[in-house]
Amino acid sequence: MAISNLNTFLQEYFSAHHCEILSNHDGILQIQLNEKMDRALMNRPFYWHYIKKMGRDGDPMQLTLITNQEQTEVKGERIHFGSPRLQQILRHLRDNERFTRLFQVVNTNNNTALHPWLVVNMKLSYIGKHNKDEVFSIGLNLINGMMKIDMMEFLQQQDFQMQISDYCYTITPLIKPISGYKRILTVINQYINDQDHKWAKDSLEALQNEIELLKHFYEDSPEEEREQMDKELADLKERYHPKIRVSVINGGIFYMEQM
Known part of the structure; x- marks a missing residue:
C-alpha cells in the first residue's frame, strides 16, 4: 500500500513542478530545476538575492538523485524513505500544496x-x-x-x-x-x-539498557546531580520510546x- 517506487514518485513530483527530467534510468534521476524549485530546495537565498539585485535571470542547479542503493558509479544524492532530501520534498508538498x-x-x-x-x-x-x-x-x-x-x-x-x-x-x-x-x-x-x-520491542529493550547504564553512571552521584539525571532520562525516553x-x-x- 505504501508508495513502492520512489523513483516514479520523484519523477512525477518534479515533472508536476515543471522541472526538466534530463535522464531517468537504473535508479538515477537527473533533474534540471527551475528557479522556483531551486529556491524551494537548494537553500541559496543569498545567491538569488544577489542575482535579482543585479537584474539577471540566475542559473538554477541540477539535481542527481539516486534511488538505487546498489548504484556506486554515479555521483549524486542517495535518497530513500527517511533521508533528509525526501523529508524536505514532503514538507514542500505539505506546506505549499495541502x-x-x-x-x-x-x-x-x-x-x-x-x-x-x-x-x-x-x-x-x-x-x-x-x-x-x-x-x-x-x-x-x-x-x-x-x-x-x-x-x-x-x-x-x-x-x-x-x-x-x-x-x-x-x-x-x-x-x-x-x-x-x-x-x-x-x-x-x-x-x-x-x-x-519487532522494531518497537527492540526500541524498548534499547531504552531499558540505556536507562540502566545511566542510573549506574549516577549511582554514587550527589543529590544535586539528580536533576541532570532526570533530564537525561526524559531525553532517552523521547528518543527511544x-x-x-x-x-x-x-x-x-x-x-x-x-x-
Missing part, C-alpha cells in the same frame, strides 16, 4: 457524470531506536465507497484542470469528506496493526469519470 480541487479533462458531446474522489497522501513515521517513513496515496470514491491505493500514480496518467469540461456535471457526494477521511484512517490503522512490530505518527502531506477532491 489541498486541491480538480476535474478530469473529458472530450465528449454527451452529458457525462463525474464522480468525486477524496485523495489523501499520507506519511507514516515509525519513531524509535531506528526511524523509518512510508508514504501512502489512497483514493476513496465518495459515491460508492470504492477505495484505490497508489492513487497518485493513477492520477498522473490522467489530465486534470481547474474547470469542469463541457457537457460534464458532478455528482453530489453521498459520503462526506470527513467520513471518507475516517475510512482512510481506518485502513491505515489496520495496516499498522498487521505489521511486525517507540511511537507511530500519521501525518497528512496533502490531498484533494478529484472529479472523474466512473472507473
